[in-house]
């Protein structure tokens with residue numbers, strides 16, 4: 001089991017957390033990882049709320065130890081329901097490339113992988129493909145990680161016809177998996193609000209160049225319009241990452257080139273190479289492709305070759321374009337396919353649904369606290385049941401704090417959490433009664449009394465929070481006359 005990997009601005013390879021688990025333990029693996037994430041990840045900085053940052057914070061050894069401890073603890077509890085998987089004997093070595101061409105399914109049917117260039121289809125084209133697929137009894141489409149499309153559930157007897165018709169529609173279907181090099185691009189500034197470069201237009205520019213490259217079968221070139229890496233530039237033979245950089249004091253679109261990434265067997269992050277203006281990136285790609293074709297020795301992979309060249313050697317590859325990088329070269333300030341002078345993005349964020357997600361997460365965690373309390377009680381682990389109960393209480397309380405517009409901080413003491421709720425919901429007897437009931441029964445249970453009333457009080461507390469969240473805000477609460485100089489909508493909601 002590997003965990004804690006991620007791409008994005010700070011790419012990290014996953015670390016091994018267990019050398020083997022049986023399938024029934026998979027839910028416990030996930031649960032243990034989620035619990036560690038929940039317990040230790042940043043709640044202040046959304047950008048840092050990733051498991052990969054825990055690996056960075058603790059180091060691989062400690063992260064592994066934390067996982068194993070939590071995993072063992074989770075296995076002591078009654079396990080979540082598990083539907084046994086259907087296993088089969090492997091018949092061939094793992095595929096070295098993404099599926100391509102005609103693929104035999106394990107149920108005796110066949111699947112055709114369609115290669116729309118850069119994964120782009122018009123609705124008319126998609127409809128034509130759908131008609132074709134339906135006409136041949138297909139059971140569906142799948143989208144592959146490489147921006148290709150799989151038509152599944154075909155009869156192996158007639159699959160040849162499907163391939164012919166797909167090709168007639170103008171789409172590629174490989175003869176052998178990987179025999180046509182792939183260019184994967186994110187949308188970039190065509191549609192992405194936080195994109196820096198127009199990665200899609202750049203992808204169009206280089207498609208023929210990449211597909212015509214003879215020196216490496218299965219070449220992968222991935223392009224992302226910014227550091228977030230949705231085009232997976234970190235794990236391609238040659239990756240391009242969009243960025244803004246100044247030339248003569250003026251912003252111009254640029255790409256940084258990455259070498260020898262591998263998303264498959266070795267899971268390696270590409271080596272960072274030179275940064276080139278976007279408008280010269282096509283020439284730069286020519287130079288690095290030539291460099292590899294003529295410079296690799298003894299069948300070196302792109303990574304081995306790039307490691308041997310080192311940072312300076314990789315920089316030298318693109319030296320021939322240095323003379324063109326000049327503020328007087330006006331073309332450098334226009335991105336591919338765009339006729340306006342480049343300007344960096346306006347700082348919009350992508351996570352427009354974040355506010356709703358916050359409450360959904362708290363709701364799930366509150367429910368989870370109750371479920372885990374039950375599991376621990378069944379396992380005779382009252383000590384753990386009480387820890388889970390406190391967690392469930394806290395998450396439900398957090399929902400009420402968010403509702404009151406006073407979310408506070410993760411580290412706030414329980415006294416502060418409770419006093420916030422008592423202050424905000426003082427007129428709401430349901431909330432205050434549920435809170436008091438929870439606190440009283442907790443004292444009794446933790447002193448060695450019967451845990452059942454405590455469990456019921458927690459359930460009531462979680463339900464009460466859910467009911468409050470579902471309650472509509474009354475129209476009167478928005479009486480404009482109630483807006484004071486220092487007031488705000490949340491004050492009104494609290495007052496209403």
Ligand code: SF4
Pocket residue numbers: 186187188189192193194195196197199224225226227228229230231
């Ligand atoms: S990599 Fe950047 S530009 Fe591309 S889709 Fe992701 S966020 Fe947008």
